[in-house]
Amino acid sequence: MSGIGVILGRELLALLRSPKVLAILLTVSLAAAFVVLLKWPTTAIVDLDGARGREVFRWITYSMLAASILAVPVFPSTLLVREVRRRTLELLLNSPLSRSSIYFGKLLAMLGFVVLLLSTTVPAMAAAYLMGGLTLTGDILRMYAFLLVVCLQLIVIGLLVGTWSRNTESALRWSYGVTFGLTIVPWFPDALFPGGTSPLAKGMALLKLISPIPGLLQMLNQNSFSGTGLMESRDAVMFYLAFAGLFIVVGSAVCISRLSHALLDRSRSQGYITDDQEGWIQASRRLLYIVDPQKRSKGIPWLVNPVMVKEFQCREFGRMHWLLRLVAGCAVLSLLLTLASARGTESRGVEYTGALIIVLQVSLIVLLTPGLAAGMIAGELEGGSWNLLRATPLGPARILFGKLVSVLLTLALLLCATLPGYAVIMLIKPILQPQVVQVLGCLVASAILAMLISAAVSSLFRSTAIATTVAYGVLIGLFGGTMLVWVNRDAPFGHAMVENTLRLNPMAAALNAMQAQGFTSYNLLPSAWYVAAVSSALLLVLLFVQTLRLTRPD
C-alpha cells in the first residue's frame, strides 16, 4: 500500500467510526428529504415545464452548500492540531512517509467524507430528477462536481488553518472565519455598490466572484438572488473554479511545506515585559496600545471577580488591545456602510443599510460567541483546571458570573462599535429613532441568547472542540435555519407559520423593526423579546444547575 493509502485508510476509518459523522450524514440526508417533502406536488395538476423539479433541485443544492460550509471545516481543521498535540505527527514525520503523502492521504480521507456527505442527498436528488425539468449531466452531475470543488477548497482551508493553530478551539474558530470570509463576506461589498461603474465598485463586483455562491446561483439560473435585479454577465462558475483551483494548488503547496518538525517545535514567547524596557519604549507602547498587553499586571483588584479577569487574560482574543482593534474595525465598517447608504439613499434607503448592519453584526456575534463561550466550562474540564477551580473557595455562582460577564462585556463592546452607524442612520432619517432603539434591543437579545446557548452547550461537553462545533450548529440553526422558513414564506409555509418561526430569531425581529424588505408584513415585536427572555432564563437555569453539579463533590 502506498504512503497515501496508509494515511487515507487510517483517517477514513477513524472518521467512519465517529458517531459525530453518522449524526452529520443523517441530518443532511433528513434535511434533503424534508426539502423534497415540502415541495412535493399536492395537487393533481401536471407540471409540464418542470418548474417544481428545478425548485426542489435549487433547495437541495442550497442545503448541500449550507451543510458543506457548516460540516466540512470541522474535521480537517482539527485533524493536524490533534496530531501535533498528541505528538503523533512526530511519529508520522519520522516514518518513511513523505510530507506530501501525509498531506494527500489526509486530504483524500476528508474528500471521502465529503463524497459520503454529498451522496446522502442522492435519493432526494433522484426525486427531484423524477419531477422533471432537469438533465442528469447538465444539471445534477455538474452541480455535484461544483460542490466537490467547493468542499475541496474548504478542506484545504481547514488543513492550512490547522498548521497555524495551537489548539482545536482556535483551529475551529479560524477555519469557520476563513470559510465565511471566502464564501459569504465577498457578497457584502458588492451589495453596497450594486451596478456601479467606479473602479472600486468594479473591484467589489469582481471580489464577489471568489465566493462559490454567485457561480452556484448562475448554475441554478438565479442570478438575482439578492433581489437587486442585476444580472451577472460574467461566467461566475468559471471564475470561481479558476480561483478555487489556484487556491487549492497554492494552499496545498503551503500546507505541505509547513508540514514539518517546525510544527512541533513552536516555542511561545518567553515573556517580553514592557516594564523591563527603556523609558521611550514604554512610552511609545503606551501610545500605540492604550492597554499594553505586555505590561506587568498589578494584580486583580479587591472587588473584581477573579474569574472574569482570568477569562480576559487567558483568551487570545480577550486581551484588551485586540478588543479595541476589533471595536475600531466595526465602528469604521458601520460608518462606511452608512456613508454608502447616504450616497445611494434614492435607490436603496437607509433601511437597507440598517438591515445590512444588522446581518453583519449578528454574523459577527454568531462567529465570535462560540469561540468566547463554548470553551468556558468544557475547556476547563478538558484541560484539568476545573478541579483547581473546584478546590478554591469560589462558589458556582461566582465562577459562572465571572465567566458570563467576561463574554458579555466583549459582546457589548462589539454592539457599541456599530452605534456610530446607527447614529448616522438616525441623522439621515430622524423618524427611524424608535425603530433603531428596537433594533438595538433585538441585538442585545441576540448577543445574550448566543452567549447563553454557547455557555449551556459548554457545560454539557468535556471537549472544547465538540462544544464549539455544537454551539456553532445551534446558533446557525437558530439565526440561519429560521430564515430558511422565511425564504419559503409563500409556499409551503403560511404567514402565521413564518411569523411564529421568526419570533424565535431576534435577528429577524431586528430586521422587522428596521422594516427591511420582506419583513414588513410581520409583527414580531415585542413577542420576539419575550421569547428571547424566556429562552435566556431557561438556558441560565440549565447553566447554573450544570455548574452546580460540576462543582459539587463527585
Add this chain to the structure above:
Amino acid sequence: MASDQPVVEISELSKHYGEFVALDKLSLSLNRGSILGFIGPNGAGKTTTIRILVGLSRPTSGTAKIAGADCVRELSKVRRLVGYMPDKFGSYDNMRVREYLDFFGAAFGIPRRERQKRVSEVLDLTNAVWMQDRYVESLSHGMQQRVGIARTLLHRPEVLILDEPANGLDPEARIEMRTILLRLAAEGRTLIVTSHILPELSRICDQVAIVAGGKLRAMGTLQEVTRTLSQRRTVEIQLLSGEGMQAAAARVRKSLEADAEVTASEAETIIRARTSAGDDTLGELLRAMVLAGDRVGQFREVAGDLEEAFVTAAREAEAERHAAGAAQAGSREVSK
C-alpha cells in the same frame, strides 16, 4: 494545633462506584509536620483518597478530617486548610506565571497588596522568581511542577497534598523538588505525597502508607513498613579476605532454607543471602561460620527497601482479587 495531634484523620473511609470498591474502610492519621509517602499500584485508591480529602469526591461511608474540619460537611473550611496539586497541571493559555498565581490568590480572597507579597514569597520559596513573567504553557514540565507547588502555598494551607509531584522530572529537577518539599516540612507543614518513584519517596518521607486494592496494607516509618511487608530479609556477611569464600558460601547455603538466594562477591568479599530465616537460624549460621574458621568481619542485616514492600502489597491485593473472583464464579456455578 499541637504537633503530636493528628492533623489528618481518616476513619473507615470507603468509596464504591457501583459494584467496584475503590476504597475499603481505609483508616490512617498523620501528625503535623510529617511527610507521608502515599504509595500503591495504579488503581489502588490513592487518588480517590486524595480527592475525598480535598473535597472533590464524596465518600460512600467513613469520615475524613483535616485539622478537625470534616471533608464533606465543612468543605469551605477544608479548601482553605488544604493546598492541592493534582497530577495534571491545569494551565491556562496566555497567562503569565505571576498572573496565574495572582488569580488563585484572588480566588482564595487574599487582598491585593498581601497577595502580591505572597506571590513573591512562594516564587522565592520554589526558586521560580526568574520565571514570573513567562507564559505558563511555555514552561517545561519541571518548571510547571514548581509553579504548581507555589500555587498550593499561596493561601498558607496547613496540609499540602501533592499527587505525583516528581512524575516526569529529570534528576536535577527531582533533587530541587526534594529540597523544596523538605523545606516545606521544616516550616511545619504536613505533606501527603504520592509517587511511583519509590527511592525518591524513601529519601524524604518520615511516614509511608501503602494502599493496594482499596485497602491500607501498611503504615509507619520506612523500616516498620518494610518489616511488615517484606517476607524475606537480606543478610550481608563481610569476610576479611577472599580466601575460602566459596566454601563459606556453601556453608551459608547449607544452613539456610533450600530456596534462599545466596551470592558471593569476590571483589567485595561479601556473601549476600536473601532468606526468610528467623533470628535463631541466623545466629546458628554465624556460630557455624566462626567455628569453621571463616574470617567474618561483619554480619549484618540490610534494611529492606520500599520497592519490595510495594510489590508484596500489590501481590497481596492481586491474590485477594483473584480469590474474590473465584469465589464469585463459584457462587454463580452453584446458583446455576
